[in-house]
Amino acid sequence: MALQMTTTRRPFRRASEEERRTSLIEATMECIVQGGIGAATIRRVAEIADVTPGLVRHYFPDKNTLLCAAHKATMSKMTTQAIQSLDNCDGGPLARLRLFIETSLQAPVVHPRNYQLWASFTSLINAIPEIGISHREAYIEFRNECESLVRDVFAEQQRDIDDKQVERYAIAVNALIDGLWLEGCLAMDLFDSGSLSELGVKSVQSLLDLETL
Amino acid sequence: MALQMTTTRRPFRRASEEERRTSLIEATMECIVQGGIGAATIRRVAEIADVTPGLVRHYFPDKNTLLCAAHKATMSKMTTQAIQSLDNCDGGPLARLRLFIETSLQAPVVHPRNYQLWASFTSLINAIPEIGISHREAYIEFRNECESLVRDVFAEQQRDIDDKQVERYAIAVNALIDGLWLEGCLAMDLFDSGSLSELGVKSVQSLLDLETL
DNA sequence: TTGCTTGTTATACAAATGAATAATAGTATC
DNA sequence: GATACTATTATTCATTTGTATAACAAGCAA
Numbered sequence: 001m002a003l004q005m006t007t008t009r010r011p012f013r014r015a016s017e018e019e020r021r022t023s024l025i026e027a028t029m030e031c032i033v034q035g036g037i038g039a040a041t042i043r044r045v046a047e048i049a050d051v052t053p054g055l056v057r058h059y060f061p062d063k064n065t066l067l068c069a070a071h072k073a074t075m076s077k078m079t080t081q082a083i084q085s086l087d088n089c090d091g092g093p094l095a096r097l098r099l100f101i102e103t104s105l106q107a108p109v110v111h112p113r114n115y116q117l118w119a120s121f122t123s124l125i126n127a128i129p130e131i132g133i134s135h136r137e138a139y140i141e142f143r144n145e146c147e148s149l150v151r152d153v154f155a156e157q158q159r160d161i162d163d164k165q166v167e168r169y170a171i172a173v174n175a176l177i178d179g180l181w182l183e184g185c186l187a188m189d190l191f192d193s194g195s196l197s198e199l200g201v202k203s204v205q206s207l208l209d210l211e212t213l
Numbered sequence: 214m215a216l217q218m219t220t221t222r223r224p225f226r227r228a229s230e231e232e233r234r235t236s237l238i239e240a241t242m243e244c245i246v247q248g249g250i251g252a253a254t255i256r257r258v259a260e261i262a263d264v265t266p267g268l269v270r271h272y273f274p275d276k277n278t279l280l281c282a283a284h285k286a287t288m289s290k291m292t293t294q295a296i297q298s299l300d301n302c303d304g305g306p307l308a309r310l311r312l313f314i315e316t317s318l319q320a321p322v323v324h325p326r327n328y329q330l331w332a333s334f335t336s337l338i339n340a341i342p343e344i345g346i347s348h349r350e351a352y353i354e355f356r357n358e359c360e361s362l363v364r365d366v367f368a369e370q371q372r373d374i375d376d377k378q379v380e381r382y383a384i385a386v387n388a389l390i391d392g393l394w395l396e397g398c399l400a401m402d403l404f405d406s407g408s409l410s411e412l413g414v415k416s417v418q419s420l421l422d423l424e425t426l
Numbered sequence: 427t428t429g430c431t432t433g434t435t436a437t438a439c440a441a442a443t444g445a446a447t448a449a450t451a452g453t454a455t456c
Numbered sequence: 457g458a459t460a461c462t463a464t465t466a467t468t469c470a471t472t473t474g475t476a477t478a479a480c481a482a483g484c485a486a
Contacts, residue, residue, distance in 0.1 A: 009449095009450065009451075009464095009465065009466075010464090010465060010466085011451090011452090012451080012452075012463080012464055012465070013452075013463095013464095014451095014452050014453060014454095014462085014463055014464075015463085017463095020463090033339070034339065034340075035339065035340045036250070036336050036337050036339065036340040037249070037250060037251060037336060038250060038251060038340065039340065041442080041443065041444090042443075042444060042445085043442085043443075043444095051464080051465090052464070052465050052466075053444090053445095053465095054445095054446090054447095054464070054465065054466075054467090055463075055464055055465080057444090057445070057446080058462095058463070058464075062444080062445080063443095063444065063445095116336065116338075116339060119332050119335045119336040120336040122332045123249050123250060123329065123332040123333040123336050124249050125329075126246070126247065126248065126249065126329060127247075127248045127249040127251065127252065136399075139399065139400075168412055171393075171396060171412065172389065172393070172412060172416040174392065174396070175388075175389055175391075175392025175393040175395070175396055175416075176385065176388055176389045176392055176416075177392070178388075178391070178392035178395055178396075179387065179388025179389055179390070179391035179392035179393075179395075180384075180385070180388040180392075182388070182391055182392075183384060183387070183388055183391075186349075186352065187349075187352075199381055199384065199385060203385040203388075203389075203420055206419050206420050206421075206422060207416055207419050207420060208419075209419060222434095222435065222436075222479095222480065222481080223434090223435060223436085224481090224482095225433080225434055225435070225481085225482075226433095226434095226482080227432085227433055227434075227481095227482055227483065228433085230433095233433090254472080254473065254474090255473075255474065255475090256472085256473075256474095264434080264435090265434070265435050265436075266435095266474090267434070267435065267436075267437090267475095267476090267477095268433080268434055268435080270474090270475070270476080271432095271433070271434075275474080275475080276473095276474065276475095
């Protein structure tokens with residue numbers, strides 16, 4: 001051309017694959033937190049990740065793949081957190097159950113941000129089958145952990161309770177934790193720090209008819 | 214024009230305002246159930262309501278207004294259902310609490326469809342302030358009902374429990390019902406009819422330390 | 427039947443979106 | 457420092473979407 005346009009191309013940095021992927025996934029979560037699933041646009045995600053839209057496609061073939069990745073990351077951060085906290089617990093079954101409840105019902109697991117993400121993703125379990133599958137997996141994992149903890153507590157106390165009944169107790173404990181988690185996320189301002197988890201511990205104590213917890 | 218096109222205009226029927234509004238609201242819900250919030254397009258809503266897109270705007274000035282209306286209808290169908298079921302209950306406080314739990318944990322309140330709607334709408338509490346407000350109102354209403362029922366039960370049994378403690382019990386009962394409702398909606402196939410509500414009743418009995426319920 | 431109101435359809439349009447392709451430059455390697 | 461690889465940017469395209477406006481006809485009233 002006769003007229004050379006001095007278009008300055010946007011400078012950039014070449015990052016590692018993992019760095020970019022996590023960056024894009026976190027940007028996706030941020031979009032959802034701010035404005036729901038509808039706000040998670042390729043362009044908006046790229047903007048938050050400080051990158052041009054084209055790059056998103058370079059790491060995730062399409063939008064659904066990106067959403068699934070963000071979903072798994074979200075679930076991993078939440079469910080896994082409560083379960084992994086038990087790794088460093090050297091107490092008995094009662095102490096372990098107590099820690100599990102407390103971790104699940106305190107920050108950072110209890111946080112409006114987590115609720116926003118959780119609600120947004122679960123609203124897609126019908127629309128995006130893969131999300132439905134991994135959502136169910138995460139749910140089963142959490143429930144199994146509840147059941148395992150409850151069983152150990154009963155075993156230690158030498159209470160002879162058949163498997164079916166243990167399962168029912170676990171379902172109730174799971175439901176109680178989920179429900180309190182919901183209330184905490186939605187109205188965290190109504191609970192002073194620790195009071196929610198304390199209520200959870202006391203309630204589970206009543207549910208399982210334990211003398212102490 | 215010289216060439217008269219014989220375009221056949223789509224025939225239609227003039228319906229009452231209420232009929233059209235509820236029709237459009239239900240079509241919106243159907244969209245959301247099938248494919249999440251993203252599927253609730255003006256065009257798709259109109260298609261399901263068997264109407265042309267322009268008509269939607271004739272009844273709802275914009276999309277958010279339609280979504281809010283659908284949200285309120287959803288909440289009304291669910292929360293109100295459990296509460297109104299008490300109107301026809303002539304039993305005492307125990308019977309009323311029991312009926313409340315049972316209604317909340319059986320069909321049609323427990324249904325995958327309701328969960329899909331609930332999750333989709335609550336994912337918008339940040340994006341659409343009006344939905345956030347009415348969501349909180351519905352939550353408060355349900356929680357107050359729990360608290361009222363629990364208080365009456367304690368009063369009948371002449372257990373002297375201060376208000377703060379009653380509130381804590383109500384929060385736990387509310388959480389348990391919510392959690393079980395969630396589990397029921399997500400995995401209704403795992404519970405045979407009635408077993409979920411039975412578990413709810415038994416669990417609340419333990420929570421409140423009642424001899425019978 | 428005639429005319430009128432307005433619920434309803436038809437059409438248009440600008441903006442946003444997901445996806446695809448070509449061009450460029452950062453950076454590792456030699 | 458030169459070269460090649462590919463991460464990244466720039467640009468384009470076909471659809472979809474929300475909103476707006478004009479044209480039409482259903483059904484009531486006289």
